[in-house]
Amino acid sequence: MKTVEELDRIRKQAQAMTRLREGKETTRIVVGMGTCGIAAGARETLAAIMEELAKRNIQDVVVTQTGCIGLCEQEPIVDVIKPGATKVTYGKVTKEKARQIVASHIVNGQVVGEWVIASA
Amino acid sequence: MEFYRSHVLVCGGTPCVLEGCKGVRDALIAEVKRRGLDREVKVVETGCLGPCDLGPVIVVYPEGTLYQKVHVSDVPEIVEEHLLKGRVVTRLAGEGVQAGVVKYEEPTYLGVQERIVLRNCGTIDPESIEEYIARDGYRALAKCLTEMKPADVIEAVKKSGLVGRGGAAFPTGLKWSFTARADADQKYILCNADEGEPGTFKDRLILEGDPHSILEGMAIAGYAVGADKGFIYVRGEYVLSIERLGKAIEQAKALGLLGADIFGSGFSFDVEIRKGAGAYVCGEETALIESIEGKRGEPRVKPPYPGTEGLYGKPTVVNNVETIANVPPILLNGADWFRKFGTERCPGTKVFTLTGDINNKGLVEVPMGITLRRVIYEIGGGIPGGRGFKMAQTGGTSGGCLPKELLDVPMDYFTLPEHGSALGSGALLIMDDTHCIVDIAECFMRFFEHESCGKCTPCREGTARLHEIVAKIARGEGKPGDLELLDELGSAMQVSSLCGLGQAAPVPIKTMLRYFRDEFEAHINDRLCPTGTCGT
Numbered sequence: 001m002k003t004v005e006e007l008d009r010i011r012k013q014a015q016a017m018t019r020l021r022e023g024k025e026t027t028r029i030v031v032g033m034g035t036c037g038i039a040a041g042a043r044e045t046l047a048a049i050m051e052e053l054a055k056r057n058i059q060d061v062v063v064t065q066t067g068c069i070g071l072c073e074q075e076p077i078v079d080v081i082k083p084g085a086t087k088v089t090y091g092k093v094t095k096e097k098a099r100q101i102v103a104s105h106i107v108n109g110q111v112v113g114e115w116v117i118a119s120a
Numbered sequence: 121m122e123f124y125r126s127h128v129l130v131c132g133g134t135p136c137v138l139e140g141c142k143g144v145r146d147a148l149i150a151e152v153k154r155r156g157l158d159r160e161v162k163v164v165e166t167g168c169l170g171p172c173d174l175g176p177v178i179v180v181y182p183e184g185t186l187y188q189k190v191h192v193s194d195v196p197e198i199v200e201e202h203l204l205k206g207r208v209v210t211r212l213a214g215e216g217v218q219a220g221v222v223k224y225e226e227p228t229y230l231g232v233q234e235r236i237v238l239r240n241c242g243t244i245d246p247e248s249i250e251e252y253i254a255r256d257g258y259r260a261l262a263k264c265l266t267e268m269k270p271a272d273v274i275e276a277v278k279k280s281g282l283v284g285r286g287g288a289a290f291p292t293g294l295k296w297s298f299t300a301r302a303d304a305d306q307k308y309i310l311c312n313a314d315e316g317e318p319g320t321f322k323d324r325l326i327l328e329g330d331p332h333s334i335l336e337g338m339a340i341a342g343y344a345v346g347a348d349k350g351f352i353y354v355r356g357e358y359v360l361s362i363e364r365l366g367k368a369i370e371q372a373k374a375l376g377l378l379g380a381d382i383f384g385s386g387f388s389f390d391v392e393i394r395k396g397a398g399a400y401v402c403g404e405e406t407a408l409i410e411s412i413e414g415k416r417g418e419p420r421v422k423p424p425y426p427g428t429e430g431l432y433g434k435p436t437v438v439n440n441v442e443t444i445a446n447v448p449p450i451l452l453n454g455a456d457w458f459r460k461f462g463t464e465r466c467p468g469t470k471v472f473t474l475t476g477d478i479n480n481k482g483l484v485e486v487p488m489g490i491t492l493r494r495v496i497y498e499i500g501g502g503i504p505g506g507r508g509f510k511m512a513q514t515g516g517t518s519g520g521c522l523p524k525e526l527l528d529v530p531m532d533y534f535t536l537p538e539h540g541s542a543l544g545s546g547a548l549l550i551m552d553d554t555h556c557i558v559d560i561a562e563c564f565m566r567f568f569e570h571e572s573c574g575k576c577t578p579c580r581e582g583t584a585r586l587h588e589i590v591a592k593i594a595r596g597e598g599k600p601g602d603l604e605l606l607d608e609l610g611s612a613m614q615v616s617s618l619c620g621l622g623q624a625a626p627v628p629i630k631t632m633l634r635y636f637r638d639e640f641e642a643h644i645n646d647r648l649c650p651t652g653t654c655g656t
Contacts, residue, residue: 001375001376001377001382001383002376002381002383002384003383003384004262004266004383007253007258007259007262007383010250010253010375011253011254011256011257011259013250014250014251014253014254015254016123017123017250017251017254018127018244018251018254018255020124020125020126020127020181020182021127021129021181021182021243028182030206031206033204033205033206034205038204038205043156046125046160047159047160050123050125050159050160053123054123059123062125062182063125063126063160064125064126064182064183064206065204065205065206066206067205067206067207
């Protein structure tokens with residue numbers, strides 16, 4: 001290695017891969033993955049979110065799952081929690097809706113109002 | 121670039137390997153794939169996570185959930201419940217966890233810890249140079265080579281107050297300056313990884329968990345003193361350490377972080393591994409040098425010291441693994457940052473391996489000057505079965521014994537000697553009140569008799585006689601005057617032995633005589649072992 005810039009470049013790339021172990025506050029997308037969620041297609045929803053994030057090279061977002069919150073008929077349910085902002089809950093999130101949420105809410109900061117079922 | 125939503129870290133330190141972590145890792149990978157999660161969940165094998173007694177240990181990120189004593193049969197449940205449905209398997213998450221999520225960073229045994237040396241241990245994949253670089257790896261080397269003069273590097277280490285962590289506590293910056301000043305065509309950096317003290321396994325776990333920090337530290341030392349060649353002398357039994365070091369060296373060479381003209385500075389540095397053959401005395405620096413030269417591992421007469429005349433007669437720096445692991449963060453963050461940890465006289469942290477009669481056995485890193493009481497009762501979780509504390513031995517078999525009276529003495533390299541003890545290399549052996557002090561002493565002395573290399577008379581004869589006298593006392597054949605003889609013999613060995621082995625062998629006996637004399641006297645005068653251990 002001949003320059004410090006080269007090292008910096010490798011570090012930035014590698015940090016993106018290990019970021020989720022650092023425990024820093026970052027945007028979280030939570031997918032409901034109870035039996036109800038899975039039956040309603042939450043696996044496909046989650047896969048679509050992962051794909052969309054990868055496609056757009058977004059690395060500072062954490063994707064996790066949660067259990068049933070009692071709104072089974074609204075599944076698949078997806079929460080988007082940005083640091084310092086209130087939690088936004090979307091209902092009946094299909095693969096297509098999931099991609100749209102990543103594009104407008106995560107990337108552009110625009111909540112997709114018509115699909116929101118709760119915001120607190 | 122691969123993007124995963126979850127990382128599952130499987131502890132791959134030797135204690136967990138013995139508990140079967142490789143099987144758990146393979147089962148995890150297979151189950152994750154079977155469930156179709158292999159594009160979402162990454163399984164990473166790391167170095168030691170610390171709670172060795174609870175192995176195999178795994179941590180699931182981003183939540184940071186720690187699972188303990190995970191068996192292959194638990195894997196399907198973890199994958200289905202946690203990785204698929206996002207529900208913590210509380211059954212495996214340890215005691216005191218009910219509904220919530222237990223965070224790896226939060227349990228009490230990590231609460232009091234400060235992690236400088238173990239900053240990457242259990243967090244990164246030790247076989248990935250990229251993960252080391254992600255955590256600021258090789259930045260300190262870059263800073264030294266491009267912004268600092270060798271003298272500045274030595275000055276920074278001096279200012280940090282770092283002292284040797286192998287047990288002798290010699291100021292590291294001062295040691296480097298001797299070699300830097302020496303005029304020679306060739307100089308060497310040696311990393312002493314011949315960790316022979318019974319009960320000490322910190323260097324092993326540092327090497328396994330973060331091998332690149334050692335390579336970086338050695339390269340910085342090489343730049344500071346003007347050496348272009350380094351050797352790591354590691355115990356042959358440390359198979360995993362050797363394997364991971366070998367991989368690390370290859371990776372660093374491939375990226376040009378070892379080799380010629382690093383960062384275009386004109387500085388070149390190479391590292392080779394040398395395996396030890398299992399002699400305790402080879403942890404002594406001059407015996408280690410003899411061994412690398414291919415000779416019988418016996419200590420040399422000092423002076424001359426290795427700093428001016430070491431390997432192949434050339435100026436040589438010999439530093440312990442833990443000492444070297446401290447070097448990159450000191451250079452990166454500055455001496456003042458380092459002095460914020462520990463005490464005024466002894467800054468920084470100390471890595472201990474907690475063993476013996478203690479609930480949380482394992483690897484911990486605590487600020488210098490912490491009391492034994494806090495280590496045992498806050499981090500170690502106390503003594504099993506609610507039994508009483510009898511003594512702790514710091515620094516392996518050659519370390520001093522600390523009785524109940526010293527539970528609140530700050531543990532650092534300068535305070536403990538004032539109480540006739542020593543901090544040593546970093547083993548912390550805890551014993552409860554069911555153990556007999558004479559029995560323990562007999563065991564220790566047998567070890568030294570076996571390990572004395574026989575080169576100098578005080579050690580060769582002294583260790584044999586110490587063992588003989590203590591064994592007699594244990595058998596109920598002790599006679600008046602034996603204790604005085606032990607004391608006198610020990611003092612003679614301390615001043616006349618050639619190397620640290622003979623000088624340190626009497627330390628446990630002397631501290632035991634000082635703090636547990638009545639137990640020895642009971643064996644001699646009343647032919648009675650108060651704990652009923654010895655066949656008196």
